[in-house]
Amino acid sequence: MNHAASEPGVPVELLLEAGRADAHYWRDLWRFRELLGFLAWRDVKVRYKQAVLGAAWALIQPAITLVIFTFVFGRLANMPSGGVPYPLLVLAGLLPWQLFSGAATGASNSIVGNSHLISKVYFPRLVAPLSSLAVALVDFAFVLALFFATALWFGASNPAARIFATPTWHLLALPVFVAFALLLALGAGLWLASLMVKFRDFRFIVPFILQVGAFISPVGFRTDYYPNWRALLALNPLTGIIGGFRWCLLGGDQSLDLLTLAYAVVLTSLLLATGLWYFRKTERRFADII
């Protein structure tokens, strides 16, 4: 259903035509914000309603990844941590990674997953990927709590690590980096969601890309010890975001690599802008081919 502007007694006219650039799209998106909220609420509710262990699932996966990465990068590869307890280093990198991969997966599947809605009701299709970000954000909150619990434990049990486990004023910048990770995920998700409608192959491609991404992004290691690789690593916008998360969450003298961050801002803007463009271009055909 579409509500054209609803001053009572003033019927507005709606014109439907092929290939017509929809002038009201963004106003419509605002008008459908309640639907966005309801879809987000549905996804969150259903996710935790069906699982016996409920919220525990949001923790089990990162906890296991944490153990493996700590073992592989910290023990086997013996990579430098700059004095930060290795699990804490990994967890601070895992947080943005999980947020990104969860949000990108959700957004990619949002159109195909809501196909019964797409083919039966009108709403600005952007509502679907946007609402899917909520689940990733809720999962993120659980892992963030895990981080603080771990930091508290290291701070209490290991005096040498206390300085790294105590957050500084940098923590205030965390929401900015959370938004940053979500925008990057949205940019990727918009591309993948549109492509998945047309090519179901992307259902298999997305998990694969993310699996590779977990290793080429600096989740299990810190980047500031590899100056030779800096330029190459910076081509991955997640490098800047993960660096930002560590800067926010870890105490001690953490530095923020501004050049890498600038790269990340540019790449994210580019991905988001082209993602929006492609999504808007293809969304009018979603109902025909889904």
Next chain:
Amino acid sequence: MSAIVVESVSKRYEIGRRPEHDTLRDTLSHGAKNLWSRLRRRTTGAAGEDDFWALRDVSFTVEPGEVVGIIGRNGAGKSTLLKILSRITEPTLGRVRLRGRVASLLEVGTGFHPELTGRENIFLNGAILGMSRSEIRRKFDEIIAFAEVDRFLDTPVKRYSSGMYVRLAFAIAAHLEPEILIVDEVLAVGDLEFQKKCVGKMKQVAGGGRTVLFVSHNLAAVQNLCTSAIWLRQGRIAQQSAVRDCIAAYSSEGNRSAAFATTTGSKPRITSVRVNDLALADGALEVEVGFASPFAFAPVVGVILYTKFGQPISGGNGRMAGEHWRPIPTNNGTITARIAALPLHSDTYRVSVWLGDAAMDYDEKRDVAEFDFVARDFRPRAPSTDVIGPIDLPWQWSLSTK
């Protein structure tokens, strides 16, 4: 000022590409070819061979407060038209002007989530249909009273019976208050009592000065609710007129009835075959077979029912009927074969008929009629009849553990 103005609307689907989503491999291997044909099409504007026009040059206007029925066979373009008016898909050519708030109801319970409770689904479905949270809250009591599910409000809808599910879904939709309401085949569900209630509610909506566009196979409901009707045939408007004339024209045309030349031959002949629409709307099959003969005989008629693909489902004739069928000799008349509650899923079916007597075969008309059947019982998320077959047997389920 008209509420709806449709100007030369056409909708093209590219059949070769539409039914299944592409795979990457196909696109890569046919990429060059596709690109070439697409480029050519773009420059010449010529339609490709594998194009299908679901709608072709459809124009009409609807005045505010008018209640218009849209009738036509499966695949005539009714659903495509409603999808365009609901903004789900765009017209390929032409344009549509809508004045006022539009709500469309193409399915009952769109977006219902089985895991969520009745209460939660009321809010979710309401939002999907375009109601605001405060609007839903205001109408909440009315909705549950209409649906008669107040005791199960906090039960997940996956535990609802299909009747309860439909009642709740319809109740939410019935409380939409748009200026233009677009409704597709939603009254054909639920039990008879509830259907009456739905038609009553629809009448109330229609009587309230709202513009309604109503698609149904249930011609009785169309006649009951609408003032005028549009008959679509193969994507074009075949007739637009007062509802009675339109239904009459639609009923007499097409394959649901057939009449044959009655040149008196040397033996009995089938003169007409008709599948009764009103009976179908009631869930019954009535095949009326008219016959004429140069001599008196004791007529026996056979009817075979087929799927849309021509596979026989069931057949019967007077010879099989035993004691039940003892016709008196006559020269002409009509024999009606009836199945009171047709145990089939919603689909398109075909009919062949045969005429004879106790010993002789006189005439037969193969594949003489075709009809669309809309099943009474609503099966949420039932697979296609292509998968589960056409027959709706009364399955019962039980579970034993250990």
